Amino acid sequence: MNTSAINLHTKITGIVFWGLALIGIIACVVLMQIVEPVVTERYNKHFYEASVRSEFLLQTNPDLSSERLRAELDFVRKDTGVDAFEISSGMDIIVIGKIHPEAGSRSILIQYANNEASPENHELVVVMYQPSAADTLANIRKNVIMGMAALFFLFGMVLQKILRRMLTNPYARMIKIASGFIDNPDGRFDDSRGDEFGFLASFINKALDDLVAKQHELESALTRAVDSERALFAEKEHAEVTLSSIADAVVTTDENGEIAYVNPVSEALLGCDLASIRGKRLSDVVDLFSEETDLLVDDSCIECIRTNSIVRDQGTQRLVRRDGTYLEVQTSAAPLRDGIGEVIGAVLVLHDVHEAHVLARQLSYQASHDPLTNLINRREFENQIHDVLESSTMRGIGCALCYLDLDQFKIVNDTCGHIAGDELLRQLTHQLSTIIRDTDTLARLGGDEFGVLLRGCSTADATRIADSMCQLVKEFRFAWEDKSFDIGVSIGLVPLHETTMDMVGALSAADVACYAAKDHGRGRVYVYESNDMELERRRGELVWATQISDALQEDRFRLYFQPIVPLSSRDTLSSHCEILLRGVDKNGKIIPPGAFLPAAERYKLMPAIDRWVINTLFLHYGDDIRNRHAKARFSGTGKHTGPISVNLSGASINEAGFLDFIRKKIEKFNIPPAALCFEITETVAVANLVEASEFIHDLKRIGCSFALDDFGSGMSSFSYLKNLDVDYLKIDGSYVKDLVHDPIDRAMVEAVNQIGHAMGIATIAEYVEDEAIFGALSAMGVDYAQGYGIARPAPIDGLFAKDRSQTIEVLA
Template identity: 40%
Template sequence: MTVKQRTTVSVSTSVLLTIGSLVIVLCVGFVAFFMNWEKANEQFNYRTKTIVQTVSQRLASADAALITLIGLSQATEELNSALLTPISEKLIERFPFITSISYLSLLTPPEIESFLAEMRNNGMPQFQLQPFGSHKADTLPDCFTKKCLITTFIEPLEPKTARQIGMDWWSDQRFRTMIFEAVTTNGPALASSNSAIEFLNPHMMLRPTYFGNVTPRSLAERQEQLSGVFLLTIDYPALLEFKLEPMSELSYSLSIIDSNGEEQNIFNTENTNGSNRSLMLGTLEQSQTFNLGNQNIRLDIIGWPIKDELRPLSVLFSMVVTAVLLYAFSSIWLNRRLAAAERSAAQEQLFQEKDKADVTLQSIGDGVITTDIAFRITYINPVAEILLGRTFSQIKGRFISEIAPFRTKESGQVVENPFTYYMGAQQSRNTPTHLVLAHPSGREISIDCTVSHLTNRVGNTIGSVLVMRDVSLESELTSALAYQASHDALTGLLNRNEFENRLKEMLESSRIQKSQHALCYIDLDQFKLVNDTCGHLAGDNLLKQLASILQAQMREMDVVARLGGDEFGVLIHHCGLDRALEVAERLKQVIGDHRFKWDEKIFDVHASIGVVQITHDIDTLSDLMSAADLACYTAKDMGRDTVHAYQPNDKEIAHRHSQMQWLPRIQEALHNNEFKLVTQRIVSLQNNTDPHEIYEFLLRWPQGDGSQVSPGIFIPAAERYDLMRNIDRWVVQNAFSLIEKVHAEYVPLRSRLYSINLSGQSIGDPKLAGFISSQLKRYNITPELICFEITETSAIANYSTADEFIRQMLTIGCQFALDDFGSGLSSFGYLKQLPVSLLKIDGQFVRDMAKDPVDRVMVRTIQDVARALKLKTIAEWVEDEQVIDLLREIGIDYAQGFHIEKPQPADKLLVLS
């Protein structure tokens, strides 16, 4: 072969080799581009899964916060801002994406009246309710004929959020649907409002609350027992904030998918900064669905790879140029280059795996510590650095027992090695899993841990990993709930529920060990006088002082509790009756020695105490509490400031016990509508009186055998057990119903007045005025037709509340009469102060006035005083015509008694009309 041919072959070979090299290089470039895309896509998928898991955990934490608040509401008798504020502050501090926590109360019209009165009395005289989304003072929701869902608490209470107080959420159809869905599914509800209200965060999560201590199981029960809603507002930008190394620019879309498959988008965000996007690699998309309670939530994420990820393409371009230039010089050099590329790829893959592990450990909310086989620290993540109060560089290679003392929460026992401790705990269910970690700052952190072994390829153990979770907040909330469930919020003493638990234990001890203990039931005498004179703040202060006095008198083993109102209970361990009476006398004495001072006023304090011996022959807790209650109120009947011991054969106890038997009968009569109303006509004695006639409603209780229970028998029992408020409300409602029929079916009788009696208990009820107002509207009754009667004794005993109540009724338009006037020693002094319009003269002065000159003088004197005060008078117990003549002569305006008319069934008013 000639030189020319060899040259030609050589050139041809070179050309072929060059072309082949170019083809190979181009193929390699395509494969590199594809691998680069796969790498970006893999990293994007991994990070989106991490993001979705974090969002799901954060929303679950918000739901856990709602469940915590519901647990608090079920554990306490009265839900108020003093209980909700501290826990709400901790939850908002713990979860930055929660912007506010509020409670919406489902209120009836009477409860709304009380809420309005309370807000106006608390310094907001112009306070009004407002429909959802309104802030106009002249816009009022229809909350006086139906229930409304009112914001009664919000935290933080700031000028912006405070405008939600009094807002009726029930008026918004979208929000009602959201509540019904939560009631139906018995879970949380997540939604976004379309409202453009400037002071309302539109992104919300809620859970309903129900009456009672447990959540009802059936849908019907949940709908019936719905009492309100706990509502969180969520800052979605904060919820979707993540501290990850930048891989791509992201935008988010959060949607709710209902049971029909329909979607509701509740939040969108888009990263609009496109300066660093890689247009060559396009966009990456990922959708993940997770559950929140019974709702399906979908998070859509769109990413744009950044330009930094194009560096492998630049390297590829350099490789192509270098490969073409170097191919002509040395194939050996190419092989070495390929080997170096393989090593680089392996290192890159190893770096990626390490980067994934670092991102995971940096992102999780738990502390992670890894050690070698000798338990020397080889790694800790940032959360562990925070929990331990030290950086990794400070503790690398050291034993954990040298840097962080652990101890058990219950016993305080030091745990030298938490790794071996938790390995044993996983095998024994009796070992506590909660430990307390002492932080260098002095703070103690409650943690829960898990331990796992690290192994190599062949399964040999090469170290251990400890995962620590901070449960301090959960521990604090659990402790706070346990304390609130067992202690009285005002005095700090045990509450009635915990007192009864201790009493059960003591009763069981008596049965098993045949030991003797004692129960003292303490009720303050005339405590209401302090409240009425100085206000409830003074009364609360007195209760706290007495709680401290009682605790100071008892041994550490004994129990002191507040049972409610002005009642206290004391349990004395290992004590006979004689010794218990001595202790009770000492308690009565120290209470009597206390002088309560308030606003330059000084009050004497006294108490009545009932003592019961706890022995093995007492059957139930109910019997024991009933005996103590009987003994205490027997002490009150004996003159107050007295100690009385329960004895089964005691006559006074027997009398009290007979009163107790009326309690279920009265309750059953109210429930079954067994009471009946009668009316007694009051006639005019003068020609110029207006109204011309008055009808007084009276209460009767007919029995199945035709007899009737005298009010003188069951009324004292109803007063003793605080049932008169319910009876009075029954009378008002049924009387108003009858009056409506009379004035609807017949010509309105303008010269007629209807009189209804109210007890002293009802006068002291702050909700009674709202109830009467709502009933007047319900039955469309003119208030001027109604007159309420209270006895002189009740008015004097409850003077401040009686005066306030009478003025409230006068504002509405009702009238007031003072019954049994003259029976008290201070009648005329109080008469000048009370704004009544009618005086009913005590019948004991009227019945025999024709025979007794002293009675005639008393009646004449009362009439003279009434005329001076421009009041009209009614004489009771008129039983003959001679008395009528005398009354007319004296100038008495009206007369009432059997001589005029005996009480008639109230239905006869329809016939008379």
């Protein structure tokens, strides 16, 4: 049995025993209190009764030897409860009953007369023996106690059995079940009893069921809590790893804006560790200044906590550490909220943009400065001109713009190479910087062109400064290795006091004035005036340069052609043709080439135009060119169709990569090289004799032919023809148009024709405007003629439409 059950049984037995003992003692005391007076009274009564009755018997019958007297006294003894009578008369003594040594006694004296005749009285001493009252009470007490003990013992045993059955055993079973509940949580108490234990068992079973359910819920909650704790720990670890790995600085604060956590990036950014700044506000650690206003910026954490909103878009800020070092950052702060939405702090993210800022400054510098000379470039120079023109203060005090173009720079480049040219530009930059004032701006506009913006300067002072720059460059001698060069500069000067002039107009006017300075002898200053007609013409060319760029982007050029026919016959099947160019304005009006080609040549746009012509011709008319070239083998005449002539500028011939461009286009569009003839002018060929000779040689090697245009216009010498492997000489039209009436022109045409034939070169006469000229040329033996007298220029579609119809006729 379980120890708890034994202890309970012992306790209950002890309680019952001592309870009954106490009750017995109390009962005995109470009983003795009742019995003792009764016993004492009875004791006295018995003595009294015995003494009276014995006295009566003895007085009536004093004969002690009488058996009758003895019997009657014995009866009295027994009836009154006396143990013994001891009667003595003189020497006679009789004893009735048994005298106990411990018995109490009482004596009485009886006097009697022996006979009536004798008046003398006799005496009898009667001693009555009976247990003492104390002994009697003691015996009674003993008997009572023993009886009560036996009674209560029996009662206790019965009660113990009853308690064991009704209390101890059920309790022991409950203890046993309860003791095994840990190992067997499904165990339950016996609730089938109808007594209190059944009720208690039912109550406890329900409580256990609830407890088990709660335990399961608790275990489930504990499991979830453990999982949550693990997840939270993992998330915390992940967050810490993330915050440690993140490139931005992260700072968290409490609700008072005091720092609670910073990640490692923050420690590096702020220049201090977490232990030294925990509990401080960010403003106690670093200062943040606005990059735009240079004013101290409020603590973003305090602001977002106060407004309970995200604080961002404060622009770039300069973070200044306590050691004085600084860097640029961008910040954003957001409030941290608990489960009920109460703000408990803030998180601040500082994005380090220092490197980006430095890079941006570098890029800004690079975008606004020339890398060779470290001067500002054209873009920044234009911005400063615009700012000056927009500033009423500057207009009031006067400013001037100088456009500088070096005069002999190309010679240095061609003679000593680009490295020498770069060094020349650097040295000249240093020299020019010594003349201009601190308020002025010197810029490199590109190539060998510079710009100077003179602020707060009258026209007279600006002219003086420009003359000083001219003189400085004139006196400057550039030495490279064993060579020495004199350099000059042409300067166009534009006063910026005219309120109607904008930046583009000012630069255009300065550019035009600079070219005017070159045209007037170089090495001088030309001051722009708004009523100068020559400058207006040049400004018109500048406007055309802009329009040409727009036309190239918008594809607003058109190809025309003009036939070149043999003078021996007007056989159109074997005729040449020259591809001509026309512009189209934004209203669709055709623009003649004389209006825009001078500007294109001056502003170096001819290579782009030549590329457009070749690409458009091959792209849209490649099939027609191939068919035109192949017609002779179908016609049966044995005559080949003449080539299509394409004009090339001197700038294109000198441009690196232009030759490869032509070759690649011929290959890409599968154009027969023999179907092409390229024309260059005599002036271009003579000015670039080496380049022109190599260019002609390379294209003739793949099958193209060449024509020397405007031949005779220079007339410097015929000897260079030996170095130019051309197929056609196009006699300059200024001699052809008047040869019928001017003998000198006629002689010139004859001379060119004879020289060409002597060298095996076919001749082509331009400007053939009537039959008289045509006949004179035919009589001279000129091979081909071209001009309005033969055919006017027409859209190129007309050429190939005619070729197509002729091809169909031949094939038929």
